[in-house]
Amino acid sequence: MTATIINIGDELLIGQVVNSNASVMSQMLTASGIGVNDVLVCGDTRDAILLSLQRALTDSDIVLITGGLGPTKDDVTKQVLCDYFGSELYENEEALANVRRIFAARGYELTEVNRRQAWVPRCCTMINNSVGTAPCMWFDLEGTDRRQVVVSMAGVPFEMEHLMRTEIVPRLQRQFQTGVILCKNILTQGIGESFLSDLVEPWELSLPEGLSVAYLPVSGMVKMRLTARGSDETSLRKRIDDAAAALRAVAGQYIVGEDCETLPELVAQRFAERQLTLATAESCTGGAIAAAVTALAGASAYYRGGVVAYSNEVKQAMLGVGADVLQQHGAVSEPVVRQMAEGARLRMGADYAVATSGVAGPGGGTAEKPVGTVWMALASPSGTIAQCKHYSGPRSQIVVRACNEIFAWLARSVR
Amino acid sequence: MTATIINIGDELLIGQVVNSNASVMSQMLTASGIGVNDVLVCGDTRDAILLSLQRALTDSDIVLITGGLGPTKDDVTKQVLCDYFGSELYENEEALANVRRIFAARGYELTEVNRRQAWVPRCCTMINNSVGTAPCMWFDLEGTDRRQVVVSMAGVPFEMEHLMRTEIVPRLQRQFQTGVILCKNILTQGIGESFLSDLVEPWELSLPEGLSVAYLPVSGMVKMRLTARGSDETSLRKRIDDAAAALRAVAGQYIVGEDCETLPELVAQRFAERQLTLATAESCTGGAIAAAVTALAGASAYYRGGVVAYSNEVKQAMLGVGADVLQQHGAVSEPVVRQMAEGARLRMGADYAVATSGVAGPGGGTAEKPVGTVWMALASPSGTIAQCKHYSGPRSQIVVRACNEIFAWLARSVR
Numbered sequence: 001m002t003a004t005i006i007n008i009g010d011e012l013l014i015g016q017v018v019n020s021n022a023s024v025m026s027q028m029l030t031a032s033g034i035g036v037n038d039v040l041v042c043g044d045t046r047d048a049i050l051l052s053l054q055r056a057l058t059d060s061d062i063v064l065i066t067g068g069l070g071p072t073k074d075d076v077t078k079q080v081l082c083d084y085f086g087s088e089l090y091e092n093e094e095a096l097a098n099v100r101r102i103f104a105a106r107g108y109e110l111t112e113v114n115r116r117q118a119w120v121p122r123c124c125t126m127i128n129n130s131v132g133t134a135p136c137m138w139f140d141l142e143g144t145d146r147r148q149v150v151v152s153m154a155g156v157p158f159e160m161e162h163l164m165r166t167e168i169v170p171r172l173q174r175q176f177q178t179g180v181i182l183c184k185n186i187l188t189q190g191i192g193e194s195f196l197s198d199l200v201e202p203w204e205l206s207l208p209e210g211l212s213v214a215y216l217p218v219s220g221m222v223k224m225r226l227t228a229r230g231s232d233e234t235s236l237r238k239r240i241d242d243a244a245a246a247l248r249a250v251a252g253q254y255i256v257g258e259d260c261e262t263l264p265e266l267v268a269q270r271f272a273e274r275q276l277t278l279a280t281a282e283s284c285t286g287g288a289i290a291a292a293v294t295a296l297a298g299a300s301a302y303y304r305g306g307v308v309a310y311s312n313e314v315k316q317a318m319l320g321v322g323a324d325v326l327q328q329h330g331a332v333s334e335p336v337v338r339q340m341a342e343g344a345r346l347r348m349g350a351d352y353a354v355a356t357s358g359v360a361g362p363g364g365g366t367a368e369k370p371v372g373t374v375w376m377a378l379a380s381p382s383g384t385i386a387q388c389k390h391y392s393g394p395r396s397q398i399v400v401r402a403c404n405e406i407f408a409w410l411a412r413s414v415r
Numbered sequence: 416m417t418a419t420i421i422n423i424g425d426e427l428l429i430g431q432v433v434n435s436n437a438s439v440m441s442q443m444l445t446a447s448g449i450g451v452n453d454v455l456v457c458g459d460t461r462d463a464i465l466l467s468l469q470r471a472l473t474d475s476d477i478v479l480i481t482g483g484l485g486p487t488k489d490d491v492t493k494q495v496l497c498d499y500f501g502s503e504l505y506e507n508e509e510a511l512a513n514v515r516r517i518f519a520a521r522g523y524e525l526t527e528v529n530r531r532q533a534w535v536p537r538c539c540t541m542i543n544n545s546v547g548t549a550p551c552m553w554f555d556l557e558g559t560d561r562r563q564v565v566v567s568m569a570g571v572p573f574e575m576e577h578l579m580r581t582e583i584v585p586r587l588q589r590q591f592q593t594g595v596i597l598c599k600n601i602l603t604q605g606i607g608e609s610f611l612s613d614l615v616e617p618w619e620l621s622l623p624e625g626l627s628v629a630y631l632p633v634s635g636m637v638k639m640r641l642t643a644r645g646s647d648e649t650s651l652r653k654r655i656d657d658a659a660a661a662l663r664a665v666a667g668q669y670i671v672g673e674d675c676e677t678l679p680e681l682v683a684q685r686f687a688e689r690q691l692t693l694a695t696a697e698s699c700t701g702g703a704i705a706a707a708v709t710a711l712a713g714a715s716a717y718y719r720g721g722v723v724a725y726s727n728e729v730k731q732a733m734l735g736v737g738a739d740v741l742q743q744h745g746a747v748s749e750p751v752v753r754q755m756a757e758g759a760r761l762r763m764g765a766d767y768a769v770a771t772s773g774v775a776g777p778g779g780g781t782a783e784k785p786v787g788t789v790w791m792a793l794a795s796p797s798g799t800i801a802q803c804k805h806y807s808g809p810r811s812q813i814v815v816r817a818c819n820e821i822f823a824w825l826a827r828s829v830r
Contacts, residue, residue, distance in 0.1 A: 012437075012438075012441075012454070013441055013445075013450075013451040013452070013453070013454065014441055014442065014445045014451070014629065015437075015438040015439065015440070015441030015442025015443070015444075015445060015451075016438075016442075016629070016631045016632075017438065018433060018434070018435050018437075018438045019433070019434055019437060019438065019454070020433050022427075022430075022433075022434060022456065023427070023430040023431075023432065023433045023434065024430065025430070026427070026428055026429055026430030027429065027430025027431075028430070029430075030428075030429040030430060035428075036428040036429070036430075037428070037457070037458070037463070038428070038455065038456055038457045038458070038463060038467070039427070039428065039434075039454075039455075039456035039457075040453065040454075040455055040456075041437065041453055041454035041455075041456070042452075042453045042454075043452070043453070048452070048453060051470075052453075055466075055470065059466075194485075194486065194487055194528070194529075197487065214425070214426075214429065214431070216426060216431045216432075225431075279729075280723070282705075285709075286705055286706055286708070286709025286710070286714070287702035287703070287704070287705025287706040287708075287709060287721060287723065288702070288706045288709075288710075289702070290697075290701055290702025290705070290706075290723040291701055291702040291703045291705075291706040293701070293702075294700075294701025294702060294703075294723070294725065294775075295701070295703075295810070295811065295814075297775075297776070297777055297778065297810055298778070299701070299725065300725055300726065303725050303726075304725060304726045304728065304729055305722065305723050305724050305725040305726055305729030305730075305733065306702060306722070306723040306725075307720065307721070307722055307723070307733065308695070308702065308705040308709070308720050308721040308722070308723070309720050310709065310714065310715055310718050310719060310720040310721075311715065311718075311719045311720055311763075313719065313763070313764060314694075314719055314720030314763050315720075317762055317763065317764070318720065318722065318733060318762065318763065347732055347733065348726075348728070348729050348732065348733065349728060349732070360709075360712075361712070362712055363712065363713070392517075392520060392521065393546065393573060394546075394573050394577075395710070395712055396573065396710065397573055399710075
């Protein structure tokens with residue numbers, strides 16, 4: 001079972017909008033056992049839409065289209081689909097009732113133009129979009145050799161997501177009998193993708209039928225995703241657990257955690273489970289660690305707070321770093337980063353505290369401390385430890401890598 | 416002059432990665448006068464790449480390809496291109512020296528597999544990728560009716576961006592003589608896109624030939640981009656300046672700044688010009704303001720530091736917020752946010768300080784202070800002011816909107 005995603009919209013071709021719809025849809029389809037062949041992004045023109053549709057129907061069983069369903073003349077998707085399937089538009093009662101309801105709730109008058117939202121091709125199954133005015137259209141194509149489906153839905157991200165989750169994915173699963181799919185994430189850190197895949201190659205080659213692994217590298221870490229496909233959930237679960245155990249035996253030292261998506265999520269889980277608290281003291285990461293911690297709902301359960309100690313004066317005043325230590329060793333040094341972590345832990349009353357001080361660049365590097373040098377410290381009830389890392393790449397990469405190192409360090413420290 | 420973007424990578428088809436490359440590339444091309452016809456995303460397979468390449472060469476003059484250039488067997492882009500153009504691979508000396516340099520800097524041993532990164536098709540122009548190991552390949556196609564270009568580059572976002580900015584866009588501009596293009600950004604805030612476009616419609620209709628405007632909405636603000644195309648820089652400059660002056664006359668109250676890309680950039684400029692300093696005190700934005708400030712190189716010139724005062728204890732200990740005030744008004748309140756800003760300003764010795772305290776959700780909302788309520792304060796030499804905003808949407812949107820409001824407020828306060 002394979003799908004092609006077509007995202008329609010001029011705004012996607014001038015770089016104004018990042019096409020997050022494609023990744024959300026791909027994730028949902030992949031998790032349902034439907035492989036995505038390709039994603040085609042085109043503008044709001046008849047020719048571009050037809051070309052994309054033809055290619056999609058050559059490639060895939062399922063074609064999911066977003067966008068171009070607004071009431072203005074820019075949006076032509078509905079008319080193009082109607083013509084392509086040789087149908088005609090009619091006013092759908094249920095869709096009209098939905099449009100009326102939404103306009104009434106917003107306190108807007110229903111104009112003739114907006115009423116046109118309720119028109120759909122006669123040959124499609126109208127699927128009501130309860131969170132927006134553009135109805136979803138489902139086209140069944142009964143070919144001689146295979147059955148195909150084309151679905152057109154709104155491009156507004158939360159409308160698309162709602163329709164995919166509540167209507168489209170369940171219908172696809174029924175119609176195409178996609179079977180059972182289980183996934184398991186394993187977060188690794190401290191080893192590059194190619195070295196990791198070399199290390200675990202014998203394990204990977206011995207994976208049983210129906211089990212596959214994907215390597216998902218993000219700055220400074222690699223997420224491994226095990227996927228099992230079949231028909232019986234219990235046996236799939238056992239197969240995936242056995243594979244994870246075998247993986248632990250060969251690459252355990254690089255495995256930071258399992259069953260979550262990101263390192264900050266893993267840290268949040270472990271701190272919550274142990275009822276521990278965290279404080280941060282950041283110089284070169286400039287608040288990026290705090291922002292990643294607090295981006296997750298429920299962070300207040302374990303995160304006390306942090307100091308972004310960008311200037312030396314703030315390191316002294318807010319964290320109690322000694323003026324003499326700064327003078328003697330410089331801000332990017334082991335003694336300073338230790339005092340930062342200890343000051344943060346003490347002053348914010350946390351069990352654990354982490355600190356960073358480095359040269360994020362592009363300026364500020366010296367022969368002794370080049371751009372990419374980052375000192376880090378971790379203060380805990382059992383004492384303070386420090387390490388120095390050297391990163392390459394632009395400022396943003398150095399910050400991201402330092403953040404991931406800190407989160408992996410925290411996750412390893414709180415098992 | 417039109418382009419097709421092809422992004423290659425299995426990771427893009429399972430939803431693991433949002434395809435930000437497409438939007439960054441589209442933006443750069445659009446700004447250079449090259450329209451993007453379509454974006455094709457496909458997996459790391461020979462057939463999919465060939466199909467995409469064929470469609471792209473039918474559609475466009477310029478084909479830009481990212482991804483699939485790693486040294487592992489998964490990555491096939493280079494071999495597919497080499498075969499498509501009927502060429503053969505050879506070890507390029509300059510590319511090899513670059514790979515060696517990067518491996519040496521990272522302290523890794525150069526394996527035979529990695530050395531293969533330096534192999535490129537004989538028929539292409541190798542463009543050195545100084546920030547990564549995969550060289551960029553430029554193919555010129557001299558057809559009977561038109562000249563076309565195919566460029567293959569690394570998919571790692573910062574490598575792609577570096578290559579596009581320093582090599583590919585300048586070469587495309589020379590080769591296709593895209594003429595003179597001048598852009599001017601105008602940052603507006605406090606008015607939605609559709610209301611803004613209604614307000615300035617007469618101005619927009621009166622724009623002279625060769626001058627166009629794009630509305631680029633990002634959470635809580637709209638960037639307007641004026642683009643002038645022609646051959647004479649002086650007259651284009653005058654035309655764009657006249658249009659900006661006319662725009663100021665109709666929408667001046669919403670214009671926060673001009674000639675920069677983002678609000679944090681604008682704030683950095685103004686603080687640097689005035690030699691003012693800034694401190695931050697964040698509760699609900701959780702370090703996102705600090706992270707946005709420090710994401711820009713040179714932030715240390717004006718940014719002293721910040722406190723992420725997530726818990727009430729940290730608000731008291733680090734910023735001097737009164738326990739009685741917290742008790743009486745709650746953390747999300749005008750008195751607390753004022754004390755946070757004043758405490759940050761005083762303790763970190765800054766001219767200006769901003770503070771946020773709100774309910775980012777999804778939990779924690781009450782009837783009186785629902786999710787999305789954000790109190791903000793701005794303390795300066797002329798006193799402290801506060802305001803309350805109500806945002807809708809998910810946690811991440813509420814944080815982004817609050818950050819943008821803070822940056823717009825700072826930019827307006829330091830003209």
